[in-house]
Amino acid sequence: MERGRGGDRWRPPRGRHRLPREVVARSQRDRLLEAAIRVVVEKGYAAMTIGDMTGAAGVSRTTFYELFDDKEDCFLAAYDNAVDALVRRVAAAYEAGGAWPERAAAGLAALLDALAEEPALARLALVDIGAAGPAAQRRYRAAVQRLTPLFEDGRDYAPGGRGLPANTSRMAIGGVTGLLADELVAGRAEQLPGLLSDVIFATLVPYIGPDAAAREVERLTR
Numbered sequence: 001m002e003r004g005r006g007g008d009r010w011r012p013p014r015g016r017h018r019l020p021r022e023v024v025a026r027s028q029r030d031r032l033l034e035a036a037i038r039v040v041v042e043k044g045y046a047a048m049t050i051g052d053m054t055g056a057a058g059v060s061r062t063t064f065y066e067l068f069d070d071k072e073d074c075f076l077a078a079y080d081n082a083v084d085a086l087v088r089r090v091a092a093a094y095e096a097g098g099a100w101p102e103r104a105a106a107g108l109a110a111l112l113d114a115l116a117e118e119p120a121l122a123r124l125a126l127v128d129i130g131a132a133g134p135a136a137q138r139r140y141r142a143a144v145q146r147l148t149p150l151f152e153d154g155r156d157y158a159p160g161g162r163g164l165p166a167n168t169s170r171m172a173i174g175g176v177t178g179l180l181a182d183e184l185v186a187g188r189a190e191q192l193p194g195l196l197s198d199v200i201f202a203t204l205v206p207y208i209g210p211d212a213a214a215r216e217v218e219r220l221t222r
Helices: 021-043 050-057 061-067 071-094 100-117 119-126 128-132 134-146 148-152 168-185 189-220
Strands: none
Touching: 021 050, 021 061, 021 071, 021 119, 050 061, 050 071, 071 100, 071 119, 071 128, 071 134, 071 148, 100 119, 100 148, 100 168, 100 189, 119 128, 119 168, 119 189, 128 134, 134 148, 148 168, 168 189
């Protein structure tokens, strides 16, 4: 959806117009999704109201209920929308080619850059999402699962990788998300790209061991 001057989300003109209903509805939905993220970052999920979202988006409550069942429905759709954009960016970098360490490093660099560009959204996506209830927690686990190939492909790279424990990718993912969460809680989201060496190491070490992982990190970040 196009944005107007100053980066604001495009809105249909006021009054009578000939825009198709689906175009207007898409604009309203996009604005509500952005508003849901913005408000939950500012107030927290528990304190956020439908009035907060409709006010921030500039739409009526009637329109809200035409598009969403309740605030959870809107928030989860907003979270999914943000995750979709993040996964597409990471996947594009990861799939650029090369051996697994090169692809993993490219995907991780894209992940860190994306999170650093949106600090509040990054904290919401990786830290505060758990406070939004069981459905949101399931969405978080599903989001992490979508990035699993970045880690799980290490089995085909490592000698005897397919014989590694079944939870190897969970170990790698846990190491990376733990590093990211620590930085986000400390308010250092803008510094996440500087963690590239650490997250590459955390990704590689369960598959190829600390010595080989350290050598790969030095090579990849040289």
